[in-house]
Amino acid sequence: MHESMDCIGVVTGDVVSSTSAREPGRVQETLSRVLNEVALANRSGMVRDFAVYRGDGFQGVVTPEGALRVALHIRMSLLAEFRGWGEKKLDVRMGVGVGRVDALGESPGQSRGEAFLLSGRGVDELSVKVAEKRRLAVRTPWEPFNRAMVPQCALFDALASGWTDRQSRAAGFALQECGTETRIGELMGIGQSTAHKHLAASGFWAVEKFIEYYERSVRELVSGEEHPHD
Template sequence: MQQVAVLTGDLVGSSELNSQDFAKILQRLSASLALASERYQCRYEIFRGDAFQLVLNDPRQALECALAIRLDLKASGDKSLAFDARIGIGIGEIDPLAEFVSRSNGEAFILSGRGLDSLKRHFLGIFSHDSQFTQRIGLLTKFADHQVQELTIKQAQALSIYWRLAEPSHAALAKQLNSSRVNATKLLNQSQYQLLEEYKLFFIQLMEEFYYGNTGAIRS
C-alpha cells in the first residue's frame, strides 16, 4: 500500500454562521483547496457541508499545505467575522483511492479522521503510527497552531502571499500588498514568519529522518 498524507478538516464555527457568511467561507475554502490541488498535485473533496479531505502523495508537503489552507481562510475574514479550520494530518498507508476521496480507506485516513476528532482547543494536529515522530512534532505543533490562531487578518494575508511568491522577498510582498516595504516587514515580523518557516523545515527534516531512506524513497 502507498504511504501518503491525508488532511481531514472542518470549518471552525460554521454551524453558527448565517447562510450568506457560510456561502462566503465555503467559496473561499473551495478556492483554497483547488489551489492546493494544483500546487501539490493532490485530490480533494468537500463533504457534509463544511468538512474536507485532501490526499498528498508526498507527505513532506502536508504541513505546508495545511498552513496554506488555514492562512487563506483567515485572510478572507473581516473585523466582524473570523474564518479558520481545524485540520488533522494523518501519515501512513492507504488503500487504492475510491471514486470519492471521503469514501477511501487506510491507515492515513483513520489517523487523520480520529486525530481531527481529538482536537479541542487546538486547530492543527499531526498523527502517525510512529509514536516517537508524533511526540517530537507534537509540542511544536501546539505552539505553531496557537500562533496561527492569533494572526490578524492583515498578518494572515501578508504571510499567505509571502509564502506563495515565486521568489519571496519583503519588497515583492510590499508590491503585492500595495504597501510600503516597512509595513510589509512589520506584518511578517508580527506573524512570527521566521519561526513558522523553521517549524515547516523541522517537519520536513523529521519526515526525512523517520520515513525516508538515503535514496529519498519513502519507507514502508
C-alpha cells in the first residue's frame, strides 16, 4: 500500500567502524533496539519505522520538522551505548533529507523520491569526508538553508565527539522531554544534581537551540513562508 504525501523527512545512517567492534553481533542488536526505542519515543513524528540493512545501516521516514530531533536522539542513544563499551571508534553517521516523495511503501526500502535521494547523498558525503570526522549532514531543496546548516552540524559533531556515555544518556533523556532533572536522574539511577552536571557538561542547551532553529526554519520553508536565509 502506498500513500501520497507532499513532503517528508528521511533519516539514513550507518554505524562507523562496526567491523572493528569486539562483538559485531552486539552492535547490530544494540542498533535495532535503540532504533525501536527512538521510534517509540518519537511516535508523533514517525511516518515509517526504521528498517536495518546490511547489519549496521538503517533508514526511517519521519515528518520534515521532526527529522533532526529523531536523528540526534539516535546519535545520543547510540553514543551512550558505545562509549559505555569503552570502544571510542564506534559512532554513527546520518544524512537527514527533506523533500518530495514519489512513492511511500510499507518499508523505507520500498519507497522513493527526492527526500530519499537527499538523505542518501548526505551519508555518501560524510563517507568521503573522513579527515573532518563529520557525522551529520542535512540536505533539503533549499540551498540557502543547507549552507546555514553545515557549520551548525559541524559544531554539533564537535560537541558530541567529547561526550561521555553518561552525558550522552542524560542528553538523550532530556531530548525525550522526560521531565525534570530529578526524573532524568531517576531514569539513570543518579541524583538530580549529578543529572544537572551531566546535562551542563554535554552543552545540551546548545543542542536545544540547534533543534529549535531547524524546526522553525523547516516549518517556514515547507509552508512556503519567507525564510531569513532566502
